[in-house]
Amino acid sequence: MSEEYTEEQLRVIAAQLRQPNGDFGIQIGELMNSGNARMNRHTIAVLNPSPNDTILEIGMGNGYFVPSIIAVDKSIHYTGCDYSVIMVQEAKRLVKSSRAKFVCGDLHTLPFEDSSFNKVFTINTFYFWDDHSRALDEIKRVLTPQGKLILSVRPKHNMGSFPVTQYGFSKFENDEIKTLLKESGFSEIKLTHIHEPDGEVFGDSKKRECAIFEAFKE
Numbered sequence: 042m043s044e045e046y047t048e049e050q051l052r053v054i055a056a057q058l059r060q061p062n063g064d065f066g067i068q069i070g071e072l073m074n075s076g077n078a079r080m081n082r083h084t085i086a087v088l089n090p091s092p093n094d095t096i097l098e099i100g101m102g103n104g105y106f107v108p109s110i111i112a113v114d115k116s117i118h119y120t121g122c123d124y125s126v127i128m129v130q131e132a133k134r135l136v137k138s139s140r141a142k143f144v145c146g147d148l149h150t151l152p153f154e155d156s157s158f159n160k161v162f163t164i165n166t167f168y169f170w171d172d173h174s175r176a177l178d179e180i181k182r183v184l185t186p187q188g189k190l191i192l193s194v195r196p197k198h199n200m201g202s203f204p205v206t207q208y209g210f211s212k213f214e215n216d217e218i219k220t221l222l223k224e225s226g227f228s229e230i231k232l233t234h235i236h237e238p239d240g241e242v243f244g245d246s247k248k249r250e251c252a253i254f255e256a257f258k259e
């Protein structure tokens with residue numbers, strides 16, 4: 042079934058996807074869990090949570106997928122950082138574990154010490170970064186030497202077909218992202234490109250793709 046959204050409604054949804062807020066933000070958090078479920082599962086498979094990992098996720102939304110990460114091994118520690126107050130509150134409410142911590146903060150000034158995490162991952166946040174090179178430097182700072190970044194996005198040619206992304210989303214093709222990663226000093230860049238089955242995106246049935254980049258801090 043297809044549903045029409047007004048321009049104003051699309052603008053409001055786009056702003057909520059960027060930074061969920063209030064009661065509607067809670068609903069948007071739940072919609073993201075279903076709409077991005079496959080992408081989250083594929084990314085967590087690439088993340089490959091392993092014993093003694095200290096993992097940072099940037100922009101975890103309400104933390105729905107966190108239990109599947111920390112369940113892999115009792116020595117795994119997870120931290121989620123999101124600049125949406127309501128998402129941090131929801132994640133704290135939904136995920137109760139001494140090995141999962143949720144912190145409010147902006148990725149351009151991450152509230153963590155240098156070399157705090159051996160893996161950093163982020164899903165569907167790249168479109169909202171204000172300064173990609175500063176953000177990548179900040180991720181490098183909090184990664185341990187030879188630490189790994191996993192960055193998951195829907196590429197421009199796919200995102201461009203979702204009307205909501207006309208409002209404040211920066212879209213990139215895979216080769217542009219690879220260049221940004223290289224310029225920021227990440228190496229051994231590997232890409233997994235996945236075609237998902239069609240799914241609903243705010244009223245329309247759409248093809249969805251996801252690009253999962255793995256890159257090491259040099």
Ligand SMILES: C[S@@+](CC[C@H](N)C(=O)[O-])C[C@H]1O[C@@H](n2cnc3c(N)ncnc32)[C@H](O)[C@@H]1O
Binds near residue numbers: 058122124125128163
């Ligand atoms: C579109 S949602 C994606 C949620 C989830 N990762 C997913 O793929 O379903 C983007 C999330 O990233 C957060 N976010 C966006 N920009 C951010 C920034 N500069 N710093 C921290 N969090 C940010 C938003 O608050 C929101 O929770």
